Amino acid sequence: MKKKKLYTMIVHLLLCSLLLSSCKLYEDEYSGEIFAMDTLISLTVWGKDANQAIIDCERYLYQLEEQFSATRSGSEVSLLNEIAPQWQRLSPEVAEVLCFSLKMYDVTEGAFDATIYPLTKAWGFTLNQQQVPSPETIETILPLVDSSVVEFREETQEARLEEGMELDFGGITKGYAGDMLAEKLRDDGYSSALISLGGNIYALGKKTDGALWNIGIQNPYGGGAIVSVQVEDKAVVTSGGYQRYFTEGEEIYWHILNPDTGYPAKTGLASVTIVSDSAMYGDCLSTALFVMGLDKAIAFWQEHQDFEVVFITEDYEIYVSSGLSYSVATGYEAKVIAP
Amino acid sequence: MREDTQKEDGIPTGVLVAILLLVFLLALAVLLLREDSGKAQAQIHQSGELIAEITFPVAEPYSIVLNSQGRINEILVNAEEILMKEANCPDQVCVLQGASNVSPIICLPHQIIISFSTENQWTGLEGGELDGVTG
Numbered sequence: 381m382k383k384k385k386l387y388t389m390i391v392h393l394l395l396c397s398l399l400l401s402s403c404k405l406y407e408d409e410y411s412g413e414i415f416a417m418d419t420l421i422s423l424t425v426w427g428k429d430a431n432q433a434i435i436d437c438e439r440y441l442y443q444l445e446e447q448f449s450a451t452r453s454g455s456e457v458s459l460l461n462e463i464a465p466q467w468q469r470l471s472p473e474v475a476e477v478l479c480f481s482l483k484m485y486d487v488t489e490g491a492f493d494a495t496i497y498p499l500t501k502a503w504g505f506t507l508n509q510q511q512v513p514s515p516e517t518i519e520t521i522l523p524l525v526d527s528s529v530v531e532f533r534e535e536t537q538e539a540r541l542e543e544g545m546e547l548d549f550g551g552i553t554k555g556y557a558g559d560m561l562a563e564k565l566r567d568d569g570y571s572s573a574l575i576s577l578g579g580n581i582y583a584l585g586k587k588t589d590g591a592l593w594n595i596g597i598q599n600p601y602g603g604g605a606i607v608s609v610q611v612e613d614k615a616v617v618t619s620g621g622y623q624r625y626f627t628e629g630e631e632i633y634w635h636i637l638n639p640d641t642g643y644p645a646k647t648g649l650a651s652v653t654i655v656s657d658s659a660m661y662g663d664c665l666s667t668a669l670f671v672m673g674l675d676k677a678i679a680f681w682q683e684h685q686d687f688e689v690v691f692i693t694e695d696y697e698i699y700v701s702s703g704l705s706y707s708v709a710t711g712y713e714a715k716v717i718a719p
Numbered sequence: 720m721r722e723d724t725q726k727e728d729g730i731p732t733g734v735l736v737a738i739l740l741l742v743f744l745l746a747l748a749v750l751l752l753r754e755d756s757g758k759a760q761a762q763i764h765q766s767g768e769l770i771a772e773i774t775f776p777v778a779e780p781y782s783i784v785l786n787s788q789g790r791i792n793e794i795l796v797n798a799e800e801i802l803m804k805e806a807n808c809p810d811q812v813c814v815l816q817g818a819s820n821v822s823p824i825i826c827l828p829h830q831i832i833i834s835f836s837t838e839n840q841w842t843g844l845e846g847g848e849l850d851g852v853t854g
Binding site: 413415418419420507508509510574576579580581583587593594595596597598599600602604605608616617618620623624625626651653 | 808809810811812815816817818819820821822823825827828830832848849850851852853854
């Protein structure tokens, strides 16, 4: 009897040993990193054959880059820009993004405007040759920045810009790609993945241990994360002036431009982070709310409330929308925005 | 029947338990070694190739100069952080980013990624380890 107990204990110990030594192997975690869409894209997927899923996602990203790049000659978007004011037939992907961007132009009352490309070029942000354009140049370009005159025929999937106008989906394509990759992975049966497109994150499902994803928000002044949010099946997208800027004299000029003035949007905000179901929606909103400034952006959230938001001001103040108040963590004082 | 008992009695119980405990501890050690040892590490990749691996803290600050067909980057490794000191890339985004030991430092034109294996660790604030960082 004593021996039987001993052997039972031995078997249990051996089983424990086997489980302990192999549990990590069965998680099937695969990661991949690629340079595409002018940024670093990281994918981590948990599940069987996830390495193949990552390869498929990478292929898809290159395909999107071919379609959407405004700087790549021959891409669908650059062709649309070049042949204006003629009509051009669009692929379903470009048509979807164009329609969404036009809708967001209306919803944000022009704070998000995909026709901002001539301005971005004048500031040199597209080709990394930053410069401060003359006021005359900006005045000349401003009439070309107006999504309200972009025409789209739904029945034939054709679009047309006015002469001189140019589209740039840089502020929306990464979000679109995040949504598409998440959908692709979900359809393939994966329930746990982290997609990071240049810092725009889509957290698919939950972690393999059932916990929520804990996503940090970069401190705009350096030194790592300043806030974290716990999410499941959400996109977490940040826009901040610190992400791309240049200095001339004492002045800092960043890449987020106000479509109304033609100058960098300086509204007292250092960054805006959107937590939403759709990364494309989050991508547009993070830019638009940054352009609006704190007060208008808070009013926008209060009116819509189909997303959550974290504002970090240039004075180091942190504001979080009430829906995040239980899932946010920070070592700093955060003010909760009431609905 | 008697023979079986003899076989069972062949290995003293104490030795058997000791061996099995050893196996158990070894498995535990394997698991713990596979986990992050807690020491922060940085990896520098250029065009997908691993150039250097750094374990923090480093005793003395030092520089790593990468020169790939005229694409020059000078990386400064401090005690517990890394920064891109100089680069002849057109946008200077990597230089302007400043020092980091959390978020990756990226020089897109020169295809350099400096990533941190403790990227997901977040000390000093509440909320536990991070799975990713946006911004």
